[in-house]
Amino acid sequence: MVTTSETKGNYLSAYLAGALGLMVAIHTGGGVSGAHLNPAFSFAVCLLEQFPWWKFPIYVAMQTSGSFIAAGAVYFLYYDAIWHYSNGTLTTSGPRETASIFATYPADYVSIANGFLDQVISTGMLILGVLAITDTRNKPVPKGLEPVAVALLVLALEVSMGANCGCPMNPARDFGPRLFTYVAGWGAEVFSRGNGWWWVPLVAPLLGAAVGSALYQLFVAFHHPAEEGNPQDEQNSLVLVSATIPLDTKMSPGKKDAEVMQSQKK
Numbered sequence: 001m002v003t004t005s006e007t008k009g010n011y012l013s014a015y016l017a018g019a020l021g022l023m024v025a026i027h028t029g030g031g032v033s034g035a036h037l038n039p040a041f042s043f044a045v046c047l048l049e050q051f052p053w054w055k056f057p058i059y060v061a062m063q064t065s066g067s068f069i070a071a072g073a074v075y076f077l078y079y080d081a082i083w084h085y086s087n088g089t090l091t092t093s094g095p096r097e098t099a100s101i102f103a104t105y106p107a108d109y110v111s112i113a114n115g116f117l118d119q120v121i122s123t124g125m126l127i128l129g130v131l132a133i134t135d136t137r138n139k140p141v142p143k144g145l146e147p148v149a150v151a152l153l154v155l156a157l158e159v160s161m162g163a164n165c166g167c168p169m170n171p172a173r174d175f176g177p178r179l180f181t182y183v184a185g186w187g188a189e190v191f192s193r194g195n196g197w198w199w200v201p202l203v204a205p206l207l208g209a210a211v212g213s214a215l216y217q218l219f220v221a222f223h224h225p226a227e228e229g230n231p232q233d234e235q236n237s238l239v240l241v242s243a244t245i246p247l248d249t250k251m252s253p254g255k256k257d258a259e260v261m262q263s264q265k266k
Contacts (some may be wrong), residue, residue, distance in 0.1 A: 038063075040209040
């Protein structure tokens, strides 16, 4: 899109391609890792006690490494186009800038505060939507179509909220490619452009993930009707209510011993 001055693509086609790529990635990694492609999502499920905290930094490191490698693949795939368009100078600003192919940068009129709020809201909506799509006690999509639903959610958010800063919503997707452009020749300006914008796509999506998770719990998950056999306080825990507790875990030790002795007499 950038290297052809939008003659062979535009923002809509770029967002559509990204959403379809996300769909394929979820299908590919869903059965192995739960499709943890975004540190904001991993952070959200840690807050919901659906994922162990000790795995969080490991996943973030792998997510960022994967984004770095993907940026390298894009660079070498479009190597000739990038150097032709940039006239042999890799820049992050100006009419021939190419850094925005890889990482996000705010529009000239967007302040740091406005961009931060943009990322909190958009990522919050992303996490809230993903929780709704995967909540088996809500109105989940048919099994196997979750990747399609998530891809459509991301596409809708990018089309409607991408004008300010490209709607990163993913710390790894932004920082990994930004780090690649730094080492590949774009220089330190990838961190200074936009009044030091680089930290906003790292921090704001995590805050947005917390906000989106809390909103879903407060206004949806806590209000699911109690399932038969589940204790009432199960609804009031900060966990997306989708799994039942084995019956024997709800008995006192004395009662369990009595049950065992009675069964042995029989």
